[in-house]
Amino acid sequence: MQKFTATSCIGKGAAQTFQSLTEGRSGLTHCDFETVDINTHIGEVPGVDAAALPDDLRRFDCRNNRLAELALQQDDFYEAVQRTAARWGRRRVGVFMGTSTAGILQTELAYRERDPVSGALPVSFEYRSTHNSFSVADYLRQRCRLEGPAVAVSCACASSAKVFASARRMIEAGLIDAALVGGVDSLCLTTLYGFHSLQLSSPTPCRPFDVARDGISVGEAAAFALIERLPDGIDSNSVFLLGIGESSDAYHMSAPHPEGLGARRAMQAALVSAGLEPGAIDYINLHGTGTPSNDRSESRAVVSVFGPTIPCSSTKGATGHTLGAAGALEAVISALCVQHDFMPGGVHTNEIDPTLMAHYIRENRRAPVAHVLSNSFGFGGTNCSLIFGRAG
């Protein structure tokens, strides 16, 4: 993983993101998105609507693809994609993009403009290139002129962790040599009103692992990485995807297994795939949504695999829960932790829930970080854990 970037409410690009983490800055603000009337906080990326798509790709125009475009412009990422395409050939580079709602905001807006007589949606509404889950993968494929296999992964909030698994398999199978992976999810009414209807969104900025935590803050983000077959010359600052573990809860659509059994299996599988013992992990970037049930079951799962002393935290107090983009955003944050020997303290958490036995850190730490494990879990009981680290 030679190149990566992330854009969320705490920053455009890796440098701003890292600076916000070191400053303990949160990007959560009171919700004033669109016409939404809910007492909650959101992680909105400033300037999304100003991001313009190229003229020949206007049919893709929607908030989700604008956010993708905005993120593509950071860290010279577009140029890095072009270098990768030149090195391996355009047909040998795949696109694997996680999203949960893609550009559904476009459909929500179109439903307000239905023809009063026929009920028809406006002629200008484009389903394929905005609403459909594939739209963001298709946009990036066409925008970057890549010709390899492409797919959207849509497993709710584990989506953009799982893209790494799909890309890894396709590289190993020999179909491609490199992949543009990542996740893009943007604010929309479905998720804001949906989490509100489930009483899972907090009126305050979310407080993962806090004794008074009462739900999530919905955020938005786009995060990308280029992963490739081991190149000849390895940059000393390179971060490697070392392990992937996946599992299913077989328990409930919108609640995690109370003992975190699925989460435990995913973390154990990631360790096995990386060939690492639990003691080799230096820091865990938790799924840590800030709902009472998620944090309880995740804490149990972490302690059952790693014991109660491993430092862990959630960065969702800073970024909000960016849903289908969370896996990729937190993969980028994990990579930054490895590059900078840094562990971000969780922000907004005032008093750690004494019943949660995992060692949740609230202060930043500067300490050697050779291996980070990042958790992503989603509705439907889908779990994915990723391990990043340095070579060797």
Next chain:
Amino acid sequence: MSLSAYINGIGVLGPGLADWPRTAAVLCGRHLYRPAPTVLPMPTILAPAERRRVGRVVKLALCVGLEATAQAGENPVGLASVFSSSGGDGQNCHELCHALSLAGREISPTRFANSVHNAAAGYWSIGTGAVAESNVLCAFDASFTAGLLEALTQVVVDQVPVLLVAYDSEYPQPLHAKRPIPDAFGVALVLTPSRRESSLVRIDAELSSSVADRLEHPALEELRSTCPAARSLPLLRLLAAPAGGRAALDYLDASRVQVQVEPCA
């Protein structure tokens, strides 16, 4: 670079296609194709409360998944799965967008939980007890072929059996006018890395740029070209043919996936 696996079980449900044996009979010309609205069975593996909550795509996906795993004699509990669909639950999506366009914006929490693209995979896991990895994909019209590539790479690289379920259902109006999928169609395959006693065929697949195969029967070709999961029909026709054969499946833009099927018997 070719990907190889063995197919051990097949499930199909679609308009006028009640299950795999009857679909096979139609595809190899033993029976006439008589289009009729898809009849979706109640998913008895779900608890009664869940049965009432699930939409058409979940019933569809569970039905074909169960048919394929039963034929393969494969216990779903430890079986990895790949679910692939272009649009997920169209009726549920319509209800949410409609409710959000009204002044009160009252939406049902169950509808929201069911709106995730991985709802069918989630209910599969809940209903069968499946705890292995499960991936859920979308590639618009290429969703079946993208799912096939994902499942085959998993079989080849991780050396595990994989259940592939591709399924699509119609949107109601007004979305139907923008995405005119005619009816529910689903297909499921149980793929294994090595040959078993239950293996039906060996499949080899590779990326290609040849012309996609079509079906001679106009109504079946109409189904193939309008329902993303039915892009599998040229492959299903090979699975039904006593001698197997080759076919090119629609994929992205100018690319295709060339499949070769060789019966095990």
